[in-house]
Amino acid sequence: MKTISVLLAGVGGQGTVLASRILTHVALRQGHDVKVTEIHGMAQRGGSVVTQVRMGEKVYSPLIETGQADYIVAFEQLEGLRWLHYLTDKGTMIVNRQRINPMTVLTGAAVYPHDALTQIRVHAPRTVQLDGLAMAKQLGNLRVINVILLGALAKQMDFPKEDWLAALEATVPPPFLELNRQAFQAGYAA
């Protein structure tokens, strides 16, 4: 089988790491070889963060290159735009409509691109947009945006839904499992 590449892009603190853990769990349940790479350290202090997941029969490089991502899950508009050129021509972009201003915008040194979502839609015809922040508010916990987005990703990928739910069970601590199940379902239905 062809190697599948999924890129998760967000802002430090948004929970991309847990999302990638759940995703890799699902891939492993399919018997795939999996490689994941992410950058720690300085990048975590509210900076851009990206986790790259590759899965298939045999995966060599953990790196996804430009034009190679089959799926991008953007936890924030601007981060979606930043990584857009990594998407394959037929790739799917899942983008959270949330906006988080970087310091460069807050200080007035740069302008937040007001048409980020439009640009994404133009270059990625297969784009799924959702308002993760509002959905998470409805569920009563802002920290489940990551799992909402994962639900939307699950809908687009070919893995069985029960494997996703099993992966949730294996990675989320019991007290938060039900909440995360709801978040996943909300994203799946969006």
Place this chain on the structure above:
Amino acid sequence: MTKALLTGNEAIARGAYEYGVAVAAAYPGTPSTEILENIVKYKEILAQWSPNEKVALEVAIGASIGGARALCAMKHVGVNVAADPLFTFTYTGVNGGLVLVSADDPGMHSSQNEQDNRTYARFAKIGLLEPSDSQEAKDMVGHALAISERFDTPVMLRTTTRISHSKSLVELKPRQDRTLREYKKNPRKYVAVPANARVRRAIKELHWQEMLAFSEQTKLNRIEWADRKIGIVTSGITYQYVKEALPNASILKLGFTNPLPLKKIAGFAQQVEQLWVVEELEPFMEEQIRSAGIRVHGGKAQLTPIGEYSPSLIRQAILGLETKTKPSAAVPPRPPVFCPGCPHRGVFYVLRKNRKLVTGDIGCYTLGAMPPLESLDTTICMGASIPAALGMEKARPDQAHNIVAVIGDSTFLHSGITGLVDTVYNGGTTTIIILDNRTTAMTGHQHHAGTGQRLQGEPAPEVDLIALCHAVGVKRVRVVDPHDLASLDRAIKEETAVREPSVIIARRPCALIVKPTEPRRCVNHDVCTGCRMCMGLGCPVISFADKKSSIDPALCWGCRLCQQVCPFGAIGPEEVQ
């Protein structure tokens, strides 16, 4: 057989467990930190944070001489600090095996330089292993320890960020329990005075020759034959990139790269039309291969010595195939920033306001160089802030009243104390601010000798920073809450005015390790004049639109800095307004 998806660092920790390491020591540093954090899970290993990499290696050396298998882990620049014991331990040799993990950072994701530490292995004439995934990272801990014991030498296991922080599948095996090797007093081996060292130097050379023969034979260096038009010599993560970029090329995959198996490489070269050497950073292998008279078709002339590689970069250099890429969108950068509530923010705000010349150090607080605070003048290495301030004062005595060194608590204990001693001893009058946030924050909140807890979280004696500063001869030592801007301002003005060295301890725990106690702040838009004073704090929670500031209530920590800088009283606690 159990398999697990592990990072390179987790795999190294697992390797330490499986191959009977009994003692492990480290100082945290990206991308090496998680090695010790994961070793802690294995109760069979006595693991510890040391104040710096030199001390960590010396602890591991003592354990090795004492007969235990030992592991010492650090980031690449940590080896600079540990180089002194390393270069003599290569003469004395080991008792129990010793592996030194050097986690290099090509591309400088979280480092001040991207030095290639394979060069250290050659310099010190020690064995060098380069894993290309997590399975190898684990296995090579075992190889490193065995090689160390067989050739009586420390061995370097060198990873890069993409190995340390990438996950791949690893087979888990049980621990091979080992009995402690016998310790016999042997001063001719372990006391490195000139008479003994001369003897050991010659023995070292014999071991080097034996290790060379080993390198030619070991399966760690293997050939993967395919099409013989292009033959590639590679090691570490670039092996994976080569497999991806040129699936049809023949590959000599080197896992043991010092000493290099030059005969094996020559034999491989003879059987391929074009020999390429593909390695990130320095031409470590290429130069040696060329020196041996082996014809190299391509290497650093086509592939950059700067930064990380990727499959497409290699494909382009070797096959001349441009990867079709879409243009990237013009997007404002999102640099890391001080967190909401960070105790460092106020210090840099006040330093900027007072136009101080600030020598900096290594930690989160290096972010004080970024706009809008922009109050750092220098950052070189761990501990450099204090001596650099002294040197600056010697060069520019007219600036003496204006020079301030800033250094974190963990960094101060790492290598700041000697600089402070130097300042006192040599008549410096600078002011040193110890940013005491009670943790090693940058690398993910590790304990150190000043936090009162050990790696395992158990209680430990706590270094008394005030007493320490007094003991080395600093008479003026004061503690200030960095969330109190007026006190900070007064302290900095007073201490820089006096003509003697002084220390200000800006003490408050990192905002990520304590819960906020103050209510969140908010802006009263009827009072806000849009003067933008609060924007000068560089707080990610404050934004400015339609000529008014606003505070994001979901993210505010309640540090009150904005309230203190607002000249119009427009900012206050949330429930009041």
